[in-house]
Amino acid sequence: MRIAVKGIGVTGGFGCGVAELLEALQGGTGRVAELSVPAALGTTLQLPAYRAGTERLEEFAPKRTLRRIDHYSKMGLLGAYLALEDGGLLGTDLSRLGVIVASGYGATATTFAFLDSIIGDGDICASPTHFANSVHNAAAANISIMLGAQGPSLTVSQFDMSVASALVSARQWLAEARVDAVLFGAIDEVSDLIGYLQHRQRGPLHPSAIAPLAFGEESSIIGEGAAFLLLTREDAGPAYCTIDSVTTGNLYQGELSLPDDALMLLGADGRQELGARYRDAVPKGARVACYAPIYGAMPAAAAFDLAAAALILRNGNAFPIPGAAGCDLEGKALPLATDRICSLRLAGSHEYATIMLSKG
Amino acid sequence: MTHPWPVAITGLGCICAAGTNLEECMAALYSGRRAPTAPTRFSSNHPVSYPVFEVPGFVEAPELLRTGALGLHAAREALADAGWDPESLRGLRVGVCVGTTVGSAMNNEQFCRDYRAGLEPDLEPIARIMRSNPAALIAREFGLSGPCQTVVNACASGTDAVGLAASWIRGGLCDLALAGGADELGRITYNGFISLMITDESPCKPFDRNRKGLNLGEGAGMLVLESEAVRAKRGGRARSYLLGYGSACDAHHLTAPKPDGAGLRSAIVEALSCCGTPAESVSFVNAHGTGTPDNDRVESRVLASLLPGVPFLSTKGYTGHTLGAAGAIEAVFTVACLENGLIPGSAGFQTPDPDLGGTPVSECTKITGTVALSESLAFGGNNSVILLGTRGAA
Numbered sequence: 001m002r003i004a005v006k007g008i009g010v011t012g013g014f015g016c017g018v019a020e021l022l023e024a025l026q027g028g029t030g031r032v033a034e035l036s037v038p039a040a041l042g043t044t045l046q047l048p049a050y051r052a053g054t055e056r057l058e059e060f061a062p063k064r065t066l067r068r069i070d071h072y073s074k075m076g077l078l079g080a081y082l083a084l085e086d087g088g089l090l091g092t093d094l095s096r097l098g099v100i101v102a103s104g105y106g107a108t109a110t111t112f113a114f115l116d117s118i119i120g121d122g123d124i125c126a127s128p129t130h131f132a133n134s135v136h137n138a139a140a141a142n143i144s145i146m147l148g149a150q151g152p153s154l155t156v157s158q159f160d161m162s163v164a165s166a167l168v169s170a171r172q173w174l175a176e177a178r179v180d181a182v183l184f185g186a187i188d189e190v191s192d193l194i195g196y197l198q199h200r201q202r203g204p205l206h207p208s209a210i211a212p213l214a215f216g217e218e219s220s221i222i223g224e225g226a227a228f229l230l231l232t233r234e235d236a237g238p239a240y241c242t243i244d245s246v247t248t249g250n251l252y253q254g255e256l257s258l259p260d261d262a263l264m265l266l267g268a269d270g271r272q273e274l275g276a277r278y279r280d281a282v283p284k285g286a287r288v289a290c291y292a293p294i295y296g297a298m299p300a301a302a303a304f305d306l307a308a309a310a311l312i313l314r315n316g317n318a319f320p321i322p323g324a325a326g327c328d329l330e331g332k333a334l335p336l337a338t339d340r341i342c343s344l345r346l347a348g349s350h351e352y353a354t355i356m357l358s359k360g
Numbered sequence: 361m362t363h364p365w366p367v368a369i370t371g372l373g374c375i376c377a378a379g380t381n382l383e384e385c386m387a388a389l390y391s392g393r394r395a396p397t398a399p400t401r402f403s404s405n406h407p408v409s410y411p412v413f414e415v416p417g418f419v420e421a422p423e424l425l426r427t428g429a430l431g432l433h434a435a436r437e438a439l440a441d442a443g444w445d446p447e448s449l450r451g452l453r454v455g456v457c458v459g460t461t462v463g464s465a466m467n468n469e470q471f472c473r474d475y476r477a478g479l480e481p482d483l484e485p486i487a488r489i490m491r492s493n494p495a496a497l498i499a500r501e502f503g504l505s506g507p508c509q510t511v512v513n514a515c516a517s518g519t520d521a522v523g524l525a526a527s528w529i530r531g532g533l534c535d536l537a538l539a540g541g542a543d544e545l546g547r548i549t550y551n552g553f554i555s556l557m558i559t560d561e562s563p564c565k566p567f568d569r570n571r572k573g574l575n576l577g578e579g580a581g582m583l584v585l586e587s588e589a590v591r592a593k594r595g596g597r598a599r600s601y602l603l604g605y606g607s608a609c610d611a612h613h614l615t616a617p618k619p620d621g622a623g624l625r626s627a628i629v630e631a632l633s634c635c636g637t638p639a640e641s642v643s644f645v646n647a648h649g650t651g652t653p654d655n656d657r658v659e660s661r662v663l664a665s666l667l668p669g670v671p672f673l674s675t676k677g678y679t680g681h682t683l684g685a686a687g688a689i690e691a692v693f694t695v696a697c698l699e700n701g702l703i704p705g706s707a708g709f710q711t712p713d714p715d716l717g718g719t720p721v722s723e724c725t726k727i728t729g730t731v732a733l734s735e736s737l738a739f740g741g742n743n744s745v746i747l748l749g750t751r752g753a754a
Contacts, residue, residue: 038475038478039478040478040479040480041478042478099609105466106464106465106466106512108466111465111466111467112467112472114467114548114552115467115469115472115548116472116476118469118547118548118551119469119472119473119476120476122405123404123405123406123547123551123554124405124406124407126551126552126554126555127555128552128555128556128557131551131552131553131555131556132556132614132615132739133614134465134467134552135461135514135739135740136461136464136465136512136514137512137513137514137738137739137740137742138614138739138740140740141609141614141739141740141741141742142614144609144610144611144740144741145611145612145613145614145741147611148611149609149611150608150609150610150611150622150623150626151608151609152607152608152609153513153607153609153740153741153742154511154513154520154524154607155511155512155513155740156509156510156511156512157464157465157493157510157512158464158493158495158496158508158509158510159464159490159493159496161496161508165507165508165509165510166509168507168509168528168533169509169524169527171531172524172527172528172531172533175362175531176362176527176530176531178630193466193472193475196475197483197486200480200483201483248507248508249499249505249506249507249508250499250500250503250504250505250508251505252503252505348496350500351496351508
């Protein structure tokens with residue numbers, strides 16, 4: 001069954017909303033900011049990072065209702081409101097709306113804050129507010145509460161495979177007619193923990209830009225944000241594109257079967273350990289695109305890829321690939337007209353996900 | 361394409377404080393045995409030692425989170441029970457759907473302590489988390505190549521995982537699925553639930569007038585779900601069937617159920633509607649029954665309204681609240697009770713509460729029907745219900 005992408009809501013390092021994402025994709029530029037992270041012996045690390053704002057949330061919800069909501073959930077709420085607005089459902093009856101949120105790491109800043117409350121002040125001073133907001137489904141819950149959405153709600157957390165895995169369930173909900181629409185999104189946040197881990201695992205030298213197609217190099221820069229899609233069963237109404245299939249799994253032997261007539265939208269994000277897998281997976285002569293330099297490296301980037309794919313299919317042309325210098329796929333990284341896209345994401349040594357999208 | 365309900369359940373596995381396999385667990389439940397203790401695997405500086413339900417004697421491999429290891433243990437039992445040699449699964453599309461709360465969380469306390477102290481903490485605890493995501497771990501361990509999903513819907517995760525995996529079978533996404541939930545006990549959840557003031561200082565008393573809250577537990581439950589095509593081809597036995605699944609969000613509060621139980625009502629109605637099962641067919645309900653004042657009040661009132669007179673029980677008096685594993689463990693128990701025609705008494709219950717919609721069964725009770733509900737209510741207002749039935753019901 002094909003499902004239609006009816007609305008897009010995004011906030012990330014590039015800005016907020018479809019127009020700003022489109023502008024960033026067309027310009028091929030991301031906005032890398034700086035993150036200060038406490039480190040050993042009282043030192044402070046300065047790391048490059050893509051940061052997302054949530055200021056526009058006040059256009060949709062009174063400030064006082066957001067007081068106890070953390071940055072992670074705020075990003076999700078903003079993405080949700082923007083997607084509903086873009087899809088024309090904001091302010092309508094949402095009783096047949098399902099909510100699905102995917103996150104690689106969840107609310108890491110709040111999780112860390114909860115641990116801090118124990119470490120700093122003892123077990124008896126554990127913060128109930130931080131605990132309640134650190135639970136993985138807190139963002140989905142806040143979205144449902146703020147929207148009054150009483151349909152099914154699902155949160156999936158499976159690191160890099162979170163988005164594709166959650167999308168499998170979104171398709172099933174629509175196929176089974178459990179709901180008429182799914183507010184589907186992904187959220188990840190930059191926190192001290194994520195920044196520090198980036199430094200320890202990939203530092204100490206930090207790149208100034210992601211070179212996603214230089215597969216032999218480490219060039220990842222952490223990102224944060226929320227990308228939401230309003231999904232429905234395919235109908236005659238306007239839509240960005242359709243999602244035709246979602247396949248996830250483990251590849252233990254043989255080669256990944258990929259289409260040879262679709263633009264390959266790679267989830268490559270500058271992580272060196274995955275570079276060789278991407279290089280080996282892409283069929284010879286395939287047309288490729290990759291937009292991690294627009295929003296950064298994070299599991300939720302897979303949903304930003306879907307938003308970028310939807311904009312490509314609506315416009316009919318791929319956007320230039322930022323950071324394509326040093327491309328290991330020489331001669332293939334050419335933005336071309338396309339009406340079919342295969343979004344490919346790889347993780348670990350065996351995991352893969354392919355999502356096929358078409359003009360519809 | 362979506363195949364109709366029901367979906368066959370061909371294997372069961374379970375590990376929790378009541379036992380390290382399903383047979384041990386059911387023996388404990390039917391004999392009324394329960395053994396909550398002070399935590400032995402971690403310490404705390406609370407003035408009161410809140411009882412927990414640990415899995416005694418279970419030791420996880422050092423490279424894995426305990427949650428993942430518990431899930432693997434239950435998965436092995438479920439596959440063996442279904443008659444599947446893991447090697448023989450390699451040619452099939454086998455999905456894995458597992459619910460958890462802590463199994464994918466980046467929250468190692470020692471790492472955080474060392475980091476805050478200005479040290480350079482060992483990265484192994486983070487690597488352990490990354491390699492122990494429950495669904496991914498099980499898929500990797502058995503070499504499974506189908507869809508894989510780790511559900512983090514708080515305390516409803518296990519029930520949702522079972523319902524979602526059945527949806528994959530019905531949608532033709534896989535031939536077979538390992539579905540369930542897993543969670544471990546630890547200081548973070550222990551302190552977290554105490555901070556919310558919903559933890560009982562004594563053994564929990566679900567649906568009792570004097571209930572004060574929950575006791576935490578740990579464990580895993582796994583079910584093997586099979587498409588009819590695969591089951592028929594190999595002549596596999598169906599222990600039971602999943603007849604329906606429903607879920608709905610209260611959209612009310614982050615940690616408290618909606619007082620009118622609207623979300624739970626919707627979930628029950630949806631689960632019953634999947635196979636067109638009349639409410640009168642339900643022979644018992646394995647309730648969420650945590651022992652918190654709010655949960656038990658809302659849940660019992662909804663049951664009294666939608667399923668009046670239907671016996672209900674909580675098994676958390678034997679297992680503690682195993683969070684993301686709870687729904688799966690309770691689904692496994694529900695199938696076993698249907699097969700045995702016998703439900704255990706609701707451990708901890710003594711005194712009826714006039715404020716509730718009813719009272720749970722307090723001793724082992726024979727049941728004659730072929731259909732039962734298992735339900736979960738969770739943080740975030742998630743309500744999830746599965747409807748289970750024996751061969752006759754399907």
